[in-house]
Amino acid sequence: MANTENREPKVYSVSSVFLCFSIFYATVLLNCNHVHGQTSSVFACDVAKNANLSSYGFCDKSLSVEDRVSDLVKRLTLQEKIGNLGNSAVEVSRLGIPKYEWWSEALHGVSNIGPGTRFSSLVPGATSFPMPILTAASFNTTLFQAIGSVVSTEARAMYNVGLAGLTYWSPNINIFRDPRWGRGQETPGEDPLLSGKYAAGYVKGLQQTDDEDTDKLKVAACCKHYTAYDVDNWKGVQRYTFNAVVSQQDLDDTFQPPFKSCVIDGNVASVMCSYNQVNGKPTCADPDLLKGVIRGKWKLNGYIVSDCDSVEVLFKDQHYTKTPEEAAAKTILSGLDLDCGNYLSQYTGGAVKQGLVDEASINNAVSNNFATLMRLGFFDGDPSKHPYGNLGPKDVCTPENRELAREAARQGIVLLKNSPGSLPLSSKSINSLAVIGPNANATRVMIGNYEGIPCKYTSPLQGLTALVSTTYAPGCPDVQCANAQIDDATKIAASADATVIVVGANLAIEAESLDRINILLPGQQQQLVSEVASASKGPVILVIMSGGGMDVSFAKSNDKITSILWVGYPGEAGGAAIADVIFGSYNPSGRLPMTWYPQSYVEKVPMTNMNMRADPAIGYPGRTYRFYKGETVFSFGDGMSFGTVEHKIVKVPQLVSVPLAEDHECRSLQCKSLDVADEHCQNLAFDIHLSVKNTAKMSSSHTVLLFFTPPDVHNAPQKHLLGFQKVELPGKSEGIVKFKVDVCKDLSVVDEVGNRKVPLGEHMLHVGNLKYPLSVRI
Amino acid sequence: MANTENREPKVYSVSSVFLCFSIFYATVLLNCNHVHGQTSSVFACDVAKNANLSSYGFCDKSLSVEDRVSDLVKRLTLQEKIGNLGNSAVEVSRLGIPKYEWWSEALHGVSNIGPGTRFSSLVPGATSFPMPILTAASFNTTLFQAIGSVVSTEARAMYNVGLAGLTYWSPNINIFRDPRWGRGQETPGEDPLLSGKYAAGYVKGLQQTDDEDTDKLKVAACCKHYTAYDVDNWKGVQRYTFNAVVSQQDLDDTFQPPFKSCVIDGNVASVMCSYNQVNGKPTCADPDLLKGVIRGKWKLNGYIVSDCDSVEVLFKDQHYTKTPEEAAAKTILSGLDLDCGNYLSQYTGGAVKQGLVDEASINNAVSNNFATLMRLGFFDGDPSKHPYGNLGPKDVCTPENRELAREAARQGIVLLKNSPGSLPLSSKSINSLAVIGPNANATRVMIGNYEGIPCKYTSPLQGLTALVSTTYAPGCPDVQCANAQIDDATKIAASADATVIVVGANLAIEAESLDRINILLPGQQQQLVSEVASASKGPVILVIMSGGGMDVSFAKSNDKITSILWVGYPGEAGGAAIADVIFGSYNPSGRLPMTWYPQSYVEKVPMTNMNMRADPAIGYPGRTYRFYKGETVFSFGDGMSFGTVEHKIVKVPQLVSVPLAEDHECRSLQCKSLDVADEHCQNLAFDIHLSVKNTAKMSSSHTVLLFFTPPDVHNAPQKHLLGFQKVELPGKSEGIVKFKVDVCKDLSVVDEVGNRKVPLGEHMLHVGNLKYPLSVRI
Secondary structure, eight states: OOHHHHHHOOOSSSOOOOOOOOIIIHHHHHHHHTTOOTTTTTTTOOTOOOOGGEEEOOOOOSSHHHHHHHHHHHHOHHHHTTTTTTEEEEEGGGBBBBOOOOOOSSSSSHHHHHHOOOOOOOSSOOOOOOHHHHTTTOHHHHHHHHHHHHHHHHHHHHHHHHSOOOOOOOBOOOOOOTTTTTGGGGGGOOOHHHHHHHHHHHHHHHHOOOOOTOOOOBOOOOOEETTTOOOETTTTTTTTTTTOOOOHHHIIIIHHHHHHHHTTTTTOOOEHHHHSSSSTEEEETTIIIIIIIIIIIIIOOOOEEEEETHHHHHHHOOOOOOHHHHHHHHHHTTTBBSSSSSHHHHHHHHHHHSSOOOHHHHHHHHHHHHHHHHTTHHHHHGGGGTTTOHHHHHHHHHHHHHHHHHHHHHHHOOOEEEOOTTOOOOOTTTTOEEESSEEEETTGGGGGGSOBBBOOOHHHHHHTTSSOOOHHHHHHHEEEEEOOOOHHHHHHTTTTEEEEEEOOOOOTTTTTBBBOOOOSSSSSSHHHHHHHHHHSOOOOEEEEEOOOOOEOOHHHTTTTTEEEEOOOOOOTTTHHHHHHHHHTTSOOOOOOSOOOOHHHHHHHSOOOOOOOOBGGGGGGGSHHHHOOSOOOOOOOOBBBSSSSSEEEEEEESSSEEEETTTTTTTGSSOOOOEEEEEEEGGTTTEEEEEEEEEOOSEEEEEEEEEEEEEOOOTTTSSSSSEEEEEEEEEETEEEEEEEEEEEHSSSEOOTTTTEEEEEEEEEEEEEEEEEEEEEEEO | OOHHHHHHOSSHHHHHHIIIIIIIIHHHHHHHHHTTSTTTTTOOOOOOTTTGGGSSGOOOOTHHHHHHHHHHHHHHHHHHTTTSSSEEEOBBGGBBBBOOOOOEEEOOBBBBBSSTTOOOSSSSOOOOOEEEEEEEETOOHHHHHHHHHHHHHHHHHHTTTTTTOOOBBBBOOOOOTTTTOOTTGGGGSSSHHHHHHHHHHHHHHHOOSSSTTTTTOSSSSSEEEEETOOOSSSSSEEEEEEEEEEHHHHHHIIIIIHHHHHHHHOOSEEEESSSSSSEEGHHHTTTTTIIIIIIIIOOOOOOEEEEEEHHHHHHHOOOSOOOOOOHHHHHHHHHOBSSSSSSSHHHHHHHHHHTTTTTTHHHHHHHHHHHHHHHHHTSSSSSSGGGGOOOOGSSSOHHHHHHHHHHHHHHHHHHEOOTTTOSSOOOTOOOOEEEEEETTTSSSSOOSSSSOOOOOOOHHHHHHTTTTEEEEOSSSSSSOOOOHHHOOOOOHEEEEHHEEEEEOOOTTTTTTTTSSOOOOOOOHHHHHHHHHHOSSSSSSEEEOSSSOOOOOOHTTTTTTOOEEEEOOOOOTTTTHHHHHHHOOOOOOOOOSSSSSSHHHHHSSSSOOOOOOSSSSSTTTTTTTTHHOSSSSBBBBOOOOOSSOOOEEEOOOOEEOOOOOOTOOOGGGGGGGGEESSGGGGGGOOEEEEEEEEEEEOOOOEEEEEEEOOOOOOOOOSSSSSEEEEEEEOOTTEEEEEEEEEHHHHHHHHOOOTSSSEEEEEEEEEEEEEEEEEEEEEE
């Protein structure tokens, strides 16, 4: 268990840990350990053990989920219901309902971070995929879903042997709007469209069953942290008390779209509200955000859960309510169904007595929770009889699953620089390879946070050593690199045919509760890289292992550094994938899912300023490729392959005409935009076809990013991702990539008060260096 | 007691700590605590309490030390003598002799690092002077002695109230031959002459009494670590087992001279042998080094002590003897008198029984120890009747002593770069000062290691804030600086009239048992400095707080960095002294006591190679300004003042004639050198007078360094310090500096087999840029 022993302590909630280890030391300490993993072979509606259960409506599989839940809730006392408002739900033995631990995690593989899941000798590990920021770089929605599907299969397999839960609080789809954010690595990046596609894809992979009944869930996913959660701990500003001041335009245009896509396109079973406040209100106590948007507009079919202890936090740390009971009442009335923590189970009783909340609202909350468990089959008796009942330890860490982890890393890796004659290296001409850097022999670093125990690690050094004779020097005692050990490194670099330097970050640099202060390579890594490069006689491949972008301008402009690769945190097979790319058995096709800024950027921009749009009056340069006009180190969408791919537009309309009624206001000259809600806009779509030609001999996965620049109205983005596709091109081949553009959804912009509109006028389409004007008219 | 609580654990000997805390846990643990500080009001020959004592010869002050010791030793049993061979000497109650703890430290002020000394509410702290490396930079022998004198006064004051011992194992005078050495900060630098002058000066200050009887000691000093001890822990090479392979020429020319000067010129009362081996023999078991050189040639009047547990180390770690008894016998027979540790007291009895050592040798050893205590007055009855008996707490941390600590720092600080219009700053024109850097608000960092609790700290920030309005940003979370907080720093720099950046190292970077791997500024300090400099609008003063030199080439060549100061570890008043220099109330006059190499140097040179001279065959560049010809960042002797001082030689012979007998071998043409032992060379001396002219208006302390280059014979140094003097020059004044040159001592070189000779031919004298040829003829 070296993995868990070495892990940095992760404090989900200061207050709960405090409670657990000090006030109720003796008893609760036992509890804390005890709840890890589920109770094997105990489940609801176990008719074999208790024939009486068959008489209960909630155990009757022929009824609808709604009816079964309604039957169940009617049978419960108020206290029993309140006991089902927290993540460690209580048992109701008289009804044969066992306790259930809601909290499991599966950010990029089944994780043992939450108390609902653990590993054992039976299942010692699970497949650990790259951190989402790298998976997102593949721009491959099929891959997003395929990973989710493997993770849920392994999760079900572990559930069947009592090691895991059915409810996973993943993915994290907050917009990675600042390179310093410690949790950016958990997300799919800075673009709302990509984030939404990732969310929907990964959630479908986790949730979708083979059953015709689309209401059934393989496991329940959860999109978090709703919403505008993007600061962890920056210069003392803590997520627990941070008030994100967000304009309606930014909210609807940037922060909400991934969640909307997760709920509407992904049909997610849960959304988690965040610690922070948005415009002065804690998200978990904001009825507009929960009841209004999630349930009202987006029609969530599932439960809303709080980030761990955030109900407590909004009383104790934010002083948003005067009493704990008021906090309980406010959150439930706002639409919260489940509390990660024990605050609702402690204080909801009091809140009812004080008349702050009615039992109907509690019924509503527990109904949402129970409905989710119903859909998961938790109330369907013996799991071995379930559709996934035959899964078990043999289905975890299968060769196929592990190969997918390697494939995911390969597809995500981004080639940022490649001088002629550098990559790919040929194992025929390279007889010795110097492998250098604090992440060169990384194992745990590769699997990031919210991790499990992986099936097996292949470090970069191991991956490369499998292909060629290597020498190795870490170059730094650790990633922090206060004192680089430069001479050992330069020595081996000077005598090798080529050099690979693996630098970057780890969880000591960027993590939950740890935002960065600067975005340079940590410590003396820069000096190490420069000196090693200068001592090397052959090609020098700089590999950056990190979640957030790094200011590596020095390396970009150093001719001795012939290639730069960004590999995110590439998961258990990361080293093999890196070797695949370096030695050319895979042609890289990843594209950056976030802007890499220069250090000067973070010096100008307070992390706490949530505005996406620039404000020249205060020298605020704006955020992400959509609004930031300044210099970058690398840009969103950057990424090369070996050889070039040519794009040509082969089909696109020059003019899109929107049919309008004679009396429509946009028939006047003053009208600049067309409301998306307008009936004439519905179902108005057109095709764009592109020819993509691989001019090289080597086959290539190729990523096509279709951007557009809308007319300059309503502070619209200067550029915006309209769609993306990944295609496989054999050497010297040509293919056609087809996009269907929905005029209202895809060409619209959000105005200052949050209305989405299609602007009339010229929309410029971009694919690579290609630009194509498209006119939208009435 | 925040000071001691925060201290890094310092392991004097792994084995003794192990013994103390594991094998004899219960009893020895008590002992370990118990012996800290002396037993107040208990002393030998307390006739007032025991009238019988007056009949003993050893209590008779009218007898010579030799006779008293002889009387005492005759009265002791073998076991009692053996009990006086370790640092925690046993009591002999039947003779009224109390136990005594030998181990106290006073490297740069009374320290509580050794068990013999402690602080209490009675004396809560003592004056903490700069670390010796900075004091040495003053090139002021008067100052060396003045500091020693204050330290011994404070030590006596603490002894009188039972808080301190009389035997101090300071100074450390090993040659600082490699910038990576963690203990270089404890030494006076890389030059044998300067180190010898420092040793003699500081020892005289500690030891000399006002008494006419020069045999009396104020406290007993100890020069350590004899010899060629210069590696602590470098890439796993440990001082405990390191075998220093040293040529006879380097030994006699470089490593031994400071010890020779300490014993012969300083009359030190003790020498400590080191952990390491020299040419395959542990120094504490080498009769040639101890009996042969220290006692035989140099005539030490005092005791030889082992570094802590080195007797044990040479058996257990070096496997130099087959048994512990053999180790005890070998060291005693080699000339060791006292063991820091309990190995001699444990195993000498057995060694005697086995016939490995005779009682006469033990008598000799304890006689040396007792003689030292006699000279200190330990056997003279009530200390309050002693010459220093009136000293007490009132004499510690006096305003005068604390002012001397500030003066010492001021005199040592070295100005390495100063662009026109930079320093000194004027508090009239500077309205706001940005103070930046991980050492900007340093307190403990300033007092280095082997430290006490200081009277009071004045950090650089405090020192500067007393003179001008300041803003402050640390810029790095700590000195390691894995993640510089650059934006806070650049922000305040951009809005201030001038910027002071205090960077460098601390004991986490360079320390006992911690040699550096590289000599760049730790972590991201370099990036911090560059960015702050670029953001600053006014002068930028870079202050480097460190023991060893740093490769700050980047700062030297950066025009935005207008001044560079090196401040060593400047002691408790360091911040005030830095402010004195920056705002021009003191005109800096310090000169570097060691070469500052570029990083490329340490990459070429294994720390374990002890050769001082270059070996082009293996690309070995040699060490120190005396032998290294390559590029430096800054050179030995570098240092500027405000304004210029002009030198002119006003008196020097062009020719030195050595009168030789008709039949002297050097009358032949083949003879290239004249043996120092030759009678004709004795007392042959001449004067050099220099005029030094301060052309500036401001008064200036000025340091004159007189170097010479001998004829190119016997691989002689390319340049060698002949003498140095510090003079005080009022503004627009001229003075004469006089050197007396002893031809044999000062113009000689050491040949390959260790003979010191005066080479015939042209000796080139250097003072600053001035060169003057001097011919030595027969």
